[in-house]
Amino acid sequence: MIQLINANKTYTSKSGIKVKALDHINLEFNARGLVFILGKSGSGKSSLLNILGGLDSANTSKILINGQELKRFDDRTCSIYRNTHIGFVFQEYNLMNNLDVYENIALALHLQNKPVEPSQILDMLSVVDLNGLEKRRLDELSGGQKQRVAIARALIKDPTIILADEPTGNLDSQSSKQIFEVLKRLSQEKLVIVVTHDREYAEQYGDRIITLKDGRVEEDTQINAFDDVITLAKPIRARLPLSLKAKMSFENIVQNKLRLLVTVMIVSFLVAVLSTVYTALYVSADVTGDLMDLSHQTQLVLSEPIPFTLAETIAPKLNPSTPKKLNAEAVLKLRGIAEKNHAILFPKTHLWLGEDWLRVKDLGLKIDRPEALASDVVIRPNEALLEAIEDATLTFVSNIKVLDRERIGRLPEDRFEVVISSALAQYILVSQNKPIHDYSALLNQFLNVGSFHRLKIVGIVYDEALLLRKEQSILNTSYTNLYVHASFLRYNPLPTRLESYGVQMTEKTDTHALIEALKTVGSITLLPRVSDRLNRYTRHELTLIMAVLVPIIGYFALIFLGNYIASSILKRKKQIGILRALGAEIKEVQWIFMIEVLFVGLLIVLLVLGMVPYMIDVLNFIFKVHFYDTFIAYFHYDVFSLGMGHFIEVISLLALVNLVIVFTLTYHINILDPVDIITGR
């Protein structure tokens, strides 16, 4: 026996008017039989059925089965109650349009964690006279057939009660008759409660007729009574199989291809821009770290304007037939600027030696054999770096200031003596198979520079900037300096040379101001050797960009992604409602969207990874242009080189954002009663 005690329902309309839909109704139902609920439209029939069916949790009613009260009417209790005891049949059928007849019926079994036996489903189809229609799609069925599918779905659960709210409301009389025949048959074994307008059918088939008026029972006529004890099923929590959730997710993705594409493109683009700037910042910070470790160099190289990019100036193919010199006036101006900014200007000379620029290779170093570089101390450079080394020129510097640094040996005293950098010393030592730090072994050895110069090594400078060897960054630098006596340049037999000036910065130099000032000197080309401060200058700009980009991009990305998911959820409000009405808990439904969002997230991640390298190229280009056709650092993007930790960081952040979006957006479904979702109220 099922007892409904104190069924109450008051609706408050938007304008604040209260409508009493059910007014303290008490009813008892027997274990089986066909009960009709009649009444005019608005008399409370649907409200009553929804409370009986656990579709409406917001009320003070109690339901007792065999005298035992159901637990508090919270969402989970209601879901379990619906899943275990209730088979619902709606006027609007409420079948899942994306599933075929067979799958619609199987869904009820899935939700009950019961094995799906094809024979059982086929049997059920014959109970509702639908033999052979199991593979039909729903839009290939008539209204009456759909309603019988809905009945089969309700029935296969083996529920305690079958509830039907105007099941024939949309059907012609022939189909209606069929439905009532089926329901009548079922009521031999189950309690079937049917809401209808049609008194004629009620009188023809009913074992009991209850008439409602203004939320109260006006009339209650018992025709046949069967008061057996109900055999109660064990409570079952609904579980949607993962495959079904995934199927529903992907169906939606496929249905919304265009929308998905646009969303993914826009969001990926936004995230890629962000990622690009972030990478630049990250690399930039890394470069700074390298510099701090490797070098104390604080010099800028200024050179004459030449119609080549920096890469070309250091390439051996450069035609130096029209070497230009900075005129005295410009040099004076530059010196003034340098001094004003706490820096020192000094000359550098690139010599043209015969057929070729003097190349590192000419020193007889085997650096084109990478294995020569594979030592513990010298980190193996990447390919681009190796190329840069091979093509690098030597710069002859005769500024004694530069040599006021840590060194072993002494300064050059005549034009046949040279001081080399520790970096060059290491390469020579490696090529001679000597211990890499045994610099003193090189003292008094001769360095053959091309076929013209035989220079005695008298000293080695320690803090010459090493080439940066981290994979992410290749910095603009000629390979090394050779420090010679001032008279070397005077006696150099070769007429061709390229003049440039170095600017040595001090602690007090404001790099930013210095660069801005230098830019005012007409056609000077800045070839910034990398320095910590120069790098900060770069970062200063990037950080500004970042500060503006993050909020804007974050805002738009969220809007686009949120909009996509929101529309996806709203579009399927009805499907969600059906699943909920069948007994699925909100958590199960959320999974469908979770899978979809994770898929979209994955697409976005892949696209971003594909896009960022190109954007980095653009960034590098902008930097080149911005810094007068010179570059400070190349940004190389390789997500794996950023380290696994960083990668996981990014991925988890993305996953977290996805989860938040789904939970926030499905929350509003959570607070609705399934009945409201289905009816779209």
Ligand code: ADP
């Ligand atoms: P019936 O199914 O007999 O037509 P209902 O149970 O649907 O009646 O409705 C009973 C009363 O409650 C009606 O006056 C109806 O307007 C009102 N009502 C039903 N649902 C809502 C709702 N969600 N909000 C406001 N009023 C409602």
Ligand code: MG
């Ligand atoms: Mg109704």
